Amino acid sequence: MKSNLGVITEKLKNNKIRLSHQRLKVLEYLDENRIHPTVEQIYNALHDEIPTLSKTTIYNTLNTLSEAGIVKSLNIEDNEARYDIRTDEHGHFKCKKCEEIYDFEVDMDKVAVKDLEGFRIFSKDLYFFGICPKCSNKNT
Amino acid sequence: MKSNLGVITEKLKNNKIRLSHQRLKVLEYLDENRIHPTVEQIYNALHDEIPTLSKTTIYNTLNTLSEAGIVKSLNIEDNEARYDIRTDEHGHFKCKKCEEIYDFEVDMDKVAVKDLEGFRIFSKDLYFFGICPKCSNKNT
């Protein structure tokens, strides 16, 4: 499976963000692990390869990248941010049992929305909660 | 404007939750101040009236009430929970300028959702972000 390093560096260059080793590794990790990881998870995954890596760097990197619109930060429960390399409009389903987060396609324009005349809308977050098929089948 | 103390106590009794002074005050505050407040805001508002009130109590209360489905906790940005006494399905718009949160009506069933066959869905959170009309009109 070929990595998307080319696409990643291109995105950074377009946004005039320096191509540091750490930034590339964080983005590569997000690209290859579509699990909507927390900072902790990213840190644990990259720490072996980059022993000097600091958690502050991951926070700085993700803040820079979300401001540039290259990654999307998710505030889905638990007061711990998660990060998604997909920035196109889609929904997130979180399983209450296994805690896994699934992407799903959604047509936000079909949401019937009254009460928002005169509101300028920049972004839309849609979170569903429930039990995923895997956990539904694991019943006692 | 008559308060809904009757409705509130009824809800607690139905859920076998004790009618403590603190719980009633927190619920009354949420009912009369539809601003989706943080724990901090609730604490500041009630502290004058109940000088011994502890922040831990507010956390405990809100956790109990959300588990019972009497209030809804919102994870809308900033890693600081907000609380809503409305528990029916509706969306939340957060203004990026004034930080105010607005309710809006939404028909979630109209959201075209593929990819969720076999998923049992318990709840749906919809958050919009942008600029509210008040702030749009405050332009330079």
Added chain:
DNA sequence: TTTTATCTTGTAATAATTACAATATAATAA
């Protein structure tokens, strides 16, 4: 290669939330 602006790192600070034990209180029974 040199320069310089910016990044990374480690530590310390901040902020939100929870754990816990002692005291207080609501609900129940007498």
Added chain:
DNA sequence: TTATTATATTGTAATTATTACAAGATAAAA
């Protein structure tokens, strides 16, 4: 009403996520 008891409240301390900051390191431009 009073006594009992299970549960709630409180204050403090602990935990966890995130940010602030300054010194050293590095990517990009000259």
